[in-house]
Amino acid sequence: MTMEKIKLLQTRVFHDNKVYLLASDIAELMGYGEAQFIEDYREILCNLDCMPPLVLETDFNALVLENDDLFENLQHLEITRVDTLRFETEIQKSIYPLKFLFGGELFEHGAKMAGYNSVSEYISEVDYPNEIKKAFDNLRKDSGALDVYRDECDKSNNQDNIDVKLLKEYGLQLQGYTKIKDGRPWYEEFIVGKGIFYHVSYDSDEIYTELRVEDNKLIVPEFNMNGDGIEACNKGYDNDxxxxxxxxxxxxxxxxLLRKSVKDAGADLLLCEDSGVKLYISSQEAFRLLNPNMFRDVFLFEGKIDFEKDSYLTEYAGKIQYR
Structure with missing residues (x-):
């Protein structure tokens, strides 16, 4: 699925870390007159001082997803992530006590080499400005999130990670979905078969290139935690x-989610680990699936997605826009 770039929606308004689109642009995109759009969609309009009528970007996306004809026509969502230099530098400032606790001698050495008698003066005039510059450079590079997503997608295409021919031999397939939260995409993947729905984690000790099915049960070898070699782990079979x-x-x-036992795994994660079934999912994603009106800023799509990306750097914030 490819989301084509919408040329019309070029104006964005940033306020309180939220992203807004012009109601007039959306009205034109949908074939409405502005007055009629404002009348029909009054509930999603936002009014900021000295600004024309606006619509939250998340509400625009929800509007598109709720209208099958509109989504079929656009094949596109607007998802913007805002990174602010202030936020990044405040993080750096907050961890200085910890950095000094474990690296006080390094700061003292740095101050001495730079000709400062005071470590605090060295930090405020040299080290902290350098951290700000690093954060600024990272915003300008605008990499990271999409690279991680593409790496995740590529892992299932790498035979060193999983042998697709072996999966077919045992009647198994791969299924996956893309999730987008806070403007960042991730890819989740599963091995599926009859009685088998198993979450894949390529960073774990599991060896998917040597998995097999015996008596309908999924067997996934794992590196033994005690360093005693490889152990064949029986993941079972869904008796349903x-x-x-x-x-x-x-x-x-x-x-x-509806038929199996699901427990809280901490850190906003839900876990179902049953015979033949293993599923990790964030509670927000789960609630989004169960009730589409909840967590409208969380987006879920089957399979892998091609993104178009525009990057802008303003005086106050680095903005990364995914399409």
Missing amino acids: GRDYRLFGVFENIFYI
Whole structure:
């Protein structure tokens, strides 16, 4: 699925770390007159001082997703992430006590080499400005989030991570979905089969290139935590007999959330670990699936997505825009 760039929506308003679009632009995009759009969609309009009528970017996306014809026509969402230099530098400032606790001698040496008698003066005039410059340079580079997403997508194409031919041999498939939260995309992937829906984590000790199915049960070798070699771990088989290959990834997750035992795994994560089934999902994603009106700034799409990216750097904030 490719989201094409919308040329019309070029104006954005940033206020209190929120992103707004002009209601007039959206009205034109939807084939409305501005007055009629304002009348029909009054509930999503925002009014800021000295500004024309605005619509939150998240509300625009929700509007598109709720209108099948509009989404089919656009094949596009507007998702903007805002990174501010102030936020990044405040983080650096807050961790100085910890940095000094573990690296006080380094600061003392740095101050001496730079000709400062006072460490605090060295920090305020040399080290902290350098940290600000690093943060500024990172904003200008505008990398990271999309690179991580693309790396995640590429892992399933790498035979060193998982052998697709081996999966087919055992009647297994890969399913996955893209999630976008706070303007950052991630990719989640699962091994699916009859009685099998298993969350893949390529950074774990599991060895997917040597998995197999025995008596319908998924066997995934793992590196032994004690360093004693490789251990074959029986992940079991879903006794419900559901063939997860016959359903989409969100249908499968929805089924598991409603039919299986799900527990709190901490850090906003829910976990279902049952015979043949392993699913990690954030509570926000789960609630988004169960109730589309909740967490409208969380977006979920089946499969992998191609993004277009525009980057802008303003005097006050580095803004990264994903399309």
